[in-house]
Each structure stands twice: as structure tokens, then as C-alpha cells.
Amino acid sequence: MATPADLTVLEGPADRVAPLLLGAVLRHDGVAVRLTEVEAYGGADDAGSHAFRGRTPRSSVMFGPPGRLYVYFTYGMHHCANVVTGPEGSASAVLLRAGDVVEGLDLARSRRPGASDRDLARGPARLCRALALTREHDGVVLGEGTVELVPGPRPRVWETGPRVGLREAPDRPWRFWLPGEPSVSAYRPAARRPRRAGGRASEE
């Protein structure tokens, strides 16, 4: 059994920690993923953060100490995982957007039927699926249970841009990724929902 990974890197604010997680390996239940794309959330004035309007049942883990997983459920079918960073109480976290499967390839394939290897963990919900992370893992302490995070060498280069799928704070370049990685998802501005045509003319 290996010594626990040093996670002191997580103690800083999310936008400073996020790029340092590029290249880190997250392992759970037979599959490990090397992170290639992440996003920072939280802090005092991030309108795009789940914590922006204060502590709620869903976001409460974000307000706790760094080194835990914050996993939420969205769109009625998808899970997304974050690593909570510091300082404690700042409600900061790094969303794990994409990675490469580096262990347990066959298991990951079986969890994502029909997906190409490149797509196995390309996108936050796909990454959770490949790693079998669900709301059951919300709040777990990294390294103490079945979820392990092993930081890699400090990345030397990365790129930044606006976060994906957010209407708020499109100007804040808090998405970080490794250049040239096939598993990095394409940028898409937040979809504005089509309102149902003009009013209530539609029937049921």
C-alpha cells in the first residue's frame, strides 16, 4: 500500500490550484484517469459557482475543507465531480472536465458502451461515468477511501479560456487545459434555451 499522496497543493484558491491538477491522476474502482482539462469555481464573487448564493444542501461540501470530492447531479441524468480546494470556507472547487483513461481501460469501456477510447472521459459527465462516480461520493475525502488523487509533476504549459456551458462570468478565463490533448472538450458557449414559441399557444 503506497503512502498517501501529498495533497497540500489543494490548499490554495481554485483558480490557482486548477492548472496544477492538469496531469494529476484520479483513481476509483478499477479505473484511473489522467486529467487534461479542469475549471475553477468559487470564491467570493463567482456568479457561476454553485456556492454563489450561499450554502445549500447541494453545495455544502464546497464550503468545507479542501481535499474532498464535490459531486453533483444535473440535467436529470449526469454527474459531475469537483475537487474542493482552499481556503476552507471560501467554497472553492475545481471541476474535472476531461482526462485520459490510464488504467482499467476495459472496465472504462464497459461503462461507456459505444464510446471511442478518446471519448471515454472527455467531458465532465463522461469522466464521472468512466470512473463510476456518483452522488454517493459527494464529500468523500481523497486518499482516505476508495477515491485517490495523485498529483503529477507541476505542469509547465497550459492554456486557459472561458468556462464551458456557463451563462455567468464568460469573461473569467477559469478553464485550464493541456495543449494538444485529444480528450479536451470543444468549447461551447452556454446554450440559450429556446423559449417555447411565443406564449402558450402550444398544446399538450
Next chain:
DNA sequence: ATGCTGATGGCCT
């Protein structure tokens, strides 16, 4: 390659 859209349910006002 890009673009739209439905699925589907928890979360929050």
C-alpha cells in the same frame, strides 16, 4: 466539421 434538440430530475426561488 458545426448546429440544434430532447431527455429527465434535482435544486432553488
Next chain:
DNA sequence: GGCCATCAGCATG
């Protein structure tokens, strides 16, 4: 009741 830190499928160029 409206809004999603999304994805797959299908359409089109």
C-alpha cells in the same frame, strides 16, 4: 416553475 458546470443523436455543409 424555471433553470441547469451535459450528452447523444440527428441534421446539415
